[in-house]
Amino acid sequence: MTAPSTSCRDLEPEVVALARGELPPAEAAPLRAHLEGCSSCASLHADTLRVRAAAAARPAPVPGEASRARLRAVLDAAWEESLAEEEAEADRRRSRGPVLRLLDHAGRRYAESRAVRFLTFSVAIHAAAAVALTVHLVGGGGGSGDRRPLIEVSGTFELPPPYPEDPFTAPPVPEGGIAEGTPLPWIPDAGWPVPGSSFPGAEPTPVLQDPLDFSAAQRLYPNGEFSAFATARFRSDLRTRGLARAWGAEEATAVGRAVERSLAFLAGTQESDGTWPSGRPGDPKPQRDRFRGGVTGICVGAFLADGRTALREGTYSSVVRDAVNALAGSQDRRTGLLGAFTAGPANDRPLVNHGPALGALAEAYGLDWRFLREETRRDLAAVILRGIAASLAAQREDGSFGYAPGARSGDASVTLLQIEALEAARLAGFEVGRAALDRAAAWIASRIGPDGRLGYRVAGDRGADATLTAEALTLDRVLRLPPEVRDRMLAEVLREAAAADLGDRVLFRSAVLETLAPRDAAEPGNPAGAVVRATLRSQSPSGAFGTRKDTWSLAAGDALGTARTVRALTAPWR
């Protein structure tokens, strides 16, 4: 065999293309002439044909009758399901959405006062950018324009300039950019990131050495926008340090492994549409769908907490992508509410789904926005803006949130979910006014009894359950509770934690852990180590953290318990 000459090396890809019939005649003819006189290229040409013939001759099964019958059954079921879904979707569009119900019934006066004012508020994306998108809350007035969106996003969209002092280096955008498909999915599903690329790549600049140093971070980024990128989730050294400090040096390694196993469990139980169901296997379908959006939001949060984002290199990027796409696609275009995966009576608590869904999208956006193509970014930002507007529009006059827009009474758990979501949006760079958060926080504070317990509707109700109190404590930096109130709450939570069997109460346990995360495990009297050990003992061989004895709005289930536990265990580095 003659060695290929330099010019032949350049020809080789063409020779392969020729053998595959890829070349137009005008290019094929001269190349064929070259093959006549060049044994090296001729042999490549012949080998290409042989490789293809051999590949084609590999044995492979051909679906037989039994397989075809199975396929037909599967397709019939999927077809029926899709028809039912379309019908439900049409129903949803025909029937009046929750906000319209608000306009028509319970909150008529309240709604009219808003409609008359033709409430317009602006939400700027990132403080640095000029006012970018305007969100109109329109509608009301008569009710003739039923199909008109109640929440509109309009105006020019200006992308914020890159942060001048980004301490980490972004991975390179692939050649040709990220391909865009139809309006959905929001985040392209193929081809990126390139396997082998890794993040982060560079040393931190002297500007912000340590994202765990919150006082320095907040000095440099007073609006909190640092959390959109300067997070320890992408730095294994910082994560290890955070874990050891909060949970104890011995527990840290085991926690890392437990998180890994939990994420594998979640990835394995994600359904093909990118979501996770509420309830338990075997529950009737409405129960599985009832809080699907909320549970999916919290599951996304678990992956994000571990630095597993949609666009950064990693085992679970497609898991997160699918879930983000599902949540973005679940938005009701009229009301802006997110996370409804069922219509009719089972969708009776839309804000319970909306909160975690909005929070997850905002956090996903915050961590990945620099890698999104502009159109995708704009689309995703618009979804989040509509979601923020929907939350703000649903806030009751007393500052609380109920199960649905227009609900007659507020609920502390739903209010906490909205606060968490709006805070996530703020940290991702969306300008959410403090006023709404302050009003919600004041309402929460008014529901805390002298015993330090937060009630669901009024101070002191539901005395048997301190989960809500612990959940409120995890949002302390937003709620800004008076120190003496906070201390009373913490004492009550720790008293119950000491008395309770933590093995079965995954949500309570997780909230307690997250409350303790900012503290030092070595602090005298800090029970973090014991709670962590109880948590690790309760992990099932599948990696799940199940729950039996908790009460919470999001019906208990293994996906929820597992995701909530991951959020708690990773709190020291989030």
Add this chain to the structure above:
Amino acid sequence: MEEADDVLLMERFRDGDRSALEALVDRHHASLVRYFFHQSRSWETAEDLAQETWVRIIRHRAHYQPTARFQTYLFSIARNLWIDRYRSQKAAPPTFSADREVGGEEGEGVALATLLPGKEPEPSERASVHEEAGRIREALEDLPEGLRQVFELGEIQGLKYTEVGSILDIPVGTVKSRMHAAIQRLRQALAPRRGGKPAGKGPS
């Protein structure tokens, strides 16, 4: 024109004609199974993922827009499914046993014949083609994922470089150079030529 028909069928299906899907399944299900089988080496996985591909097409039919050949659309979905599966199974690589790999289950038929269009190999060449099939199969398992995907998609009947590129979301130039790289590595696995001239550094 079969391609135009495919797109037409898919549009009819999108608009609610269930029988149009049956026609598409009849045309493409076998190549779908074959594609997944060569990825996974498992009949169960191949059947499962091929079914799932069609289920996704049913679910997302409302969003279908005829921007490309139907096969490009079909195998984009298939490839994404495979990536999901591949990633979630990385911890536990698929196991397969040699006697299982060909037999399928419940007496599924097995096609040993080539799907490659063109002339039938001469009887004297036939034995060596089947011998080489085994070598190529093994060599493909050692190929990096990026090269292997390009090669396998290229083996799907009628898919051109541009289409492989749009399925994998990479430029055509990259497809061309990856295909070349794949062929260069695979040809090493070819049997020595008659007359003792090895193709590349073939096994001795």
